[in-house]
Amino acid sequence: MVRRSLAGAGAILVVLGVAAQAAAVSGPLPGSPVAGPARQVLATEHTDAFSVFMDDGRLSLATMADLGSRRGVRLDPDATVFHVTDDARRAAPTGSAFGFLGVAPGAPVHVIPQAYTPGILWAGWNTERVPASAVGGPIRLTVEDVRGPGAVEIYESGVDGPQRLLSSRDRGLRSLAVPANTHAHASWVFTEPGVYRITVGASTTTPQGAPLRATSRTYVFAVGGSSLEAVPTQVQIAGRTAGEGQVALTADVGWAARDQGWAPGGRVTFVHRAGGVETDLGHAPVSAGQAQLTAAPPGGGQVLARFEPTEAQLVGSATSAALPNPVAATTPQITGVSPGYAPGETAELALEGHEALGAARAVWVVQPAADEAWTQDGWALSVAVDESLDGAQVTAALEAEDGTRLGETPAVTLRLAPAQEPSPAPTTSPPAEAAPEQEPTVPPSGDPVPAPDPEVPEGSGAPSPAGGATTTTAAVECIPTAVTETVEAGQVDVVTEGHLDLGPTIQDGSLVVAVKDDRSGTQVWRSPGELVLHLGEAARTPVPAGEDFSFLGTGHVWAIPLAQRTGVPWLGWNTQHPTIAGRASGPMTLTLESVDGPGSLAVYSLDSFGGVGDRYFGTVDGFPRSTSVPVGAAGVHVHGIWAFTAEGIYRVTVGFSGTVDGAARSGTAVMTFAVGDVDPAGAAQASTVTRYVGRTPDGEECELDASQAGGGLARTGLADQTLVDLGVVGGALLAAGLALTALSAVGREPRRRTPGR
Structure with missing residues (x-):
């Protein structure tokens, strides 16, 4: 191997031939978009x-x-x-x-x-x-x-x-x-x-x-993963058939590791690489894991395939290994040049198309951008690319046996790959809201486009469905008005099933614990003194075996389950009242102040595999007396299992406390439970309750909206509130044999549930 100095050799660029421009014969137009919008x-x-x-x-x-x-x-x-x-x-x-x-x-x-x-x-x-x-x-x-x-x-x-x-x-x-x-x-x-x-x-x-x-x-x-990452793919050129200056290219696209059970979609771009220059030959869609294209590339060099997925969030891109071009070179040229090298990476350069000249040897000429040129003999050149060779031009002079110069290849350029900048943190723009039977759209600003509401109340001032003029009805002020009355024992409502939630409210500047009653389909906030919750035979269940449930003792308990069940009240708790949600600084604390009854109380949840989950509060060993309930902008809604260990009448005092509207507030209320084979009417006691009703300035009755103290809360359900239920949430879960039945954290007499099919 001989290295010779050759001043000014970089100026000798005698081109013996120019590669023909690649022409795609089939496939989508180059540059057509492939990736869809982000999900x-x-x-x-x-x-x-x-x-x-x-x-x-x-x-x-x-x-x-x-x-x-x-x-x-x-x-x-x-x-x-x-x-x-x-x-x-x-x-x-x-x-x-x-x-x-x-x-x-x-x-x-x-x-x-x-x-x-x-x-x-x-x-x-x-x-x-x-x-x-x-x-x-x-x-x-x-x-x-x-x-x-x-x-x-x-x-x-x-x-x-x-x-x-x-x-x-x-x-x-x-x-x-x-x-x-x-x-x-x-x-x-x-x-x-x-x-x-x-x-x-x-x-x-x-x-x-x-x-x-x-x-x-x-x-x-x-x-899987801590952040959403695309599943890696691989692409390889499976076929290269040349004929009459054209080449039929086939690429196989698949998963790099575990099969996903479905084929990645997108397109493959076929590329011709010669002298460090890449030329797109055309694109072809991926169908059943394969893409095909017929193209007319320049002779010599290499061909490769790049897979571009339609769903770049989910599916990774891939580039195949470069393979020799089946169309032979007709003029001398340098092959093996990459578009960019890592510092210290070796460039492996070779010659092709020189056989027609009958050359006996080749002399490589390397002209650094800021240094003297140097030469090396041989049919191949192997050189480590560092900063001194960034931008260097390389040619190969072809000589006869007697040293006569026969020609020279076109110059190629060695370049270091640009340093990769760190990827910006992913952002998630607000989603488009899907209108009925139409695709959601997200404008360039990323602001959501709300779906049209099919139900526009009269007098709301909203545009008419046909886009006509709006009509506005003057609003009549509806004032929350306190009405205090005595609920006699015989007037107390005995609750045997249906959904209720304990929750804090603010009334006249004070925190008042109330019950949101959803049983009628219209949600009403009520005083706990108006209700007796009856846990009858449907709530009776055996204590399950296992150390995890030892806090319940032995025998049977009476339980409000994690999921709604016919014949059992379904009591949860929430922080969703409009006087609390978005107005509390930090969480609210729900405290079990006292339990007056013949047995103990435990309130807890289950984990995904049937074991004991969170222990919220209770009077049994190992249970705390309070739990923290998040609030946030919309409040949360929680369900747990309420297990009573003995029959009888229980008066359970609960309290909520926290900082609302900048002031520390707290309040308590007594919930009455009739557990087991007892007369729930006998548990009822007369009580004084305060209701808030709507009155106009003229004293006429009117309906309070959900933002007014004591007013009705927006209807329960995901459609109108943030739910943080610890179990099945919603309305009738047993109709038509639906399997979403009791998920009690305690056992029951052996029986199997049959889901609706």
């Missing part, structure tokens, strides 16, 4: 993934989510991805009861929990936007297809074992009957990390029996 990422939010709507008499499927202070935002599934992060990774439980998961005990799985867990996606389904009067029976959710790297199992956790609801493994568990006006949660298990596509349909009938069917939608769940 809204839901990773820690409360969402009803499968949400059913009745839009102008038509059944439709979408998604709803609580986003910040915005509750029940309607989203298009095609523009949404549900991210189940590694914070949801759990070890699969032991025991045969969970054998249906199909993984070994202790194997890692990802679980969307049935119970709300901060920092983890909380997904359910919802039919609250379908009036019961509009349908002739339950709505059947059908899982039509599941594609992903593993299995998906959706089930309820109970101390009598898990109750499977939907499964990708078992085709007999592909549909679920859900009554109208229902909001439910269960555990979702994904057995492998990756991207899952779940296609769901919804169907029911009209009251007259005519079929109603929603257009099926596909819901995308990305499982």
Whole structure:
């Protein structure tokens, strides 16, 4: 190997031939866009993934989510991805009861929990936007297809074992009957990390029996990772057939590691590389994992393929190895030049197309940008590229046996690759709200485009549906007016079932503990003194075996379960009253002040595999006497199990405290429970209650809105409030044999539940 100094050699650029411009014969036009718009990422939010709507008499499927202070935002599934992060990774439980998961005990799985867990996606389904009067029976959710790297199992956790609801493994568990006006949660298990596509349909009938069917939608769940990352792919050139100056190129596109169960979509760009210069030959769409293109590249050099995914959030891009161009070079040229090198990386350069000249040897001429040129003999050149060679031009002089100069290749340039700047932190712009049967749009500003509300109240000042002029009716002031009255013992309402929540309110500057009563369908805040909650035979259940539940003692207990059950009051607590939500500084504290009764009380939740979860408060050993309840902009809504250890009458004093409107406030109230085989009427006591009613300045009756103290709260459900239920949330969960039945944290007499199919 000889290196010779050759001053001014960089000026000798005798070009013996110019490569022909590449011409694509088939495929989309170069530069055509491929990546679709970014999806809204839901990773820690409360969402009803499968949400059913009745839009102008038509059944439709979408998604709803609580986003910040915005509750029940309607989203298009095609523009949404549900991210189940590694914070949801759990070890699969032991025991045969969970054998249906199909993984070994202790194997890692990802679980969307049935119970709300901060920092983890909380997904359910919802039919609250379908009036019961509009349908002739339950709505059947059908899982039509599941594609992903593993299995998906959706089930309820109970101390009598898990109750499977939907499964990708078992085709007999592909549909679920859900009554109208229902909001439910269960555990979702994904057995492998990756991207899952779940296609769901919804169907029911009209009251007259005519079929109603929603257009099926596909819901995308990305499982694993702390942030949303694209699944790596690979592309390789599988075929290169030359003929008459053209080359037929075929590229295979697939997953770099674990198969995802579905083929990545996008396009492949075929590229010709010669002398460090890359020229696009054309694009071809990927179909069934393959892309094909016929092109007319210049002779010599190399060809390679680049895969560009349609969904760059979910699917990674890839570049193939460069392979020799099957179209031979007709003029001398340098091959093997990369567009950019890392500092110290070796450039491996070679010659092709020189055979026609009959050259006996080649002399490489390297001309650094700021130094003297140097030469090296040989048919190949291997050189480490550093800063001194950044921008260097390289040619190869071809000589005969006697040293006669036969010609010289075109110059190529060695360049260092530009330093990569750190990627900016990902941002998530507010999502578009999906209007009925139309795609959501996000303008360049990223501000959401709200969906039109199909129900515009008269006199609201909103534009008419046809876009006509607005009409405004002068508002009449409705004043909250306190009315104090005595509720006699015989007038107390005995509650045997239905949804109620304890919660703090502010009335006349004081914190008053009230009960939000949802049983009639119209939510009303009531005084606890007006109610007796009766836990009868339907609430009686045996204490489960196991040390975890030893705090309940032995025998039986009477329990308000984690999920709504016919014949049992369903009591939770919330911080959603408009005088509290968005006005509290920090959380509110719910305190069990005292329990006057024949036994003990324990209030707690379950984990995803049926064990004891959070211990909220109680009088049993090991339980605290208070729990912190978040508030935030919209408040939260929590359900737990209330277990009483003995029959009798209980008077339970609870209190809420916190800082509201800048002032420390607190208040207490007494809840009365008639537990077991006792007369609930005998538990009733006369009490003085204060109601707030609406009155105009003229003394006429009027209806208070939800923002006024003591007024009705917006209707319960994801559509109108942030829910942080620790279990199944919503209306009638037992109609039509629906399996979303009691998830009591305590056992019951052995019996199995049969889900609606």
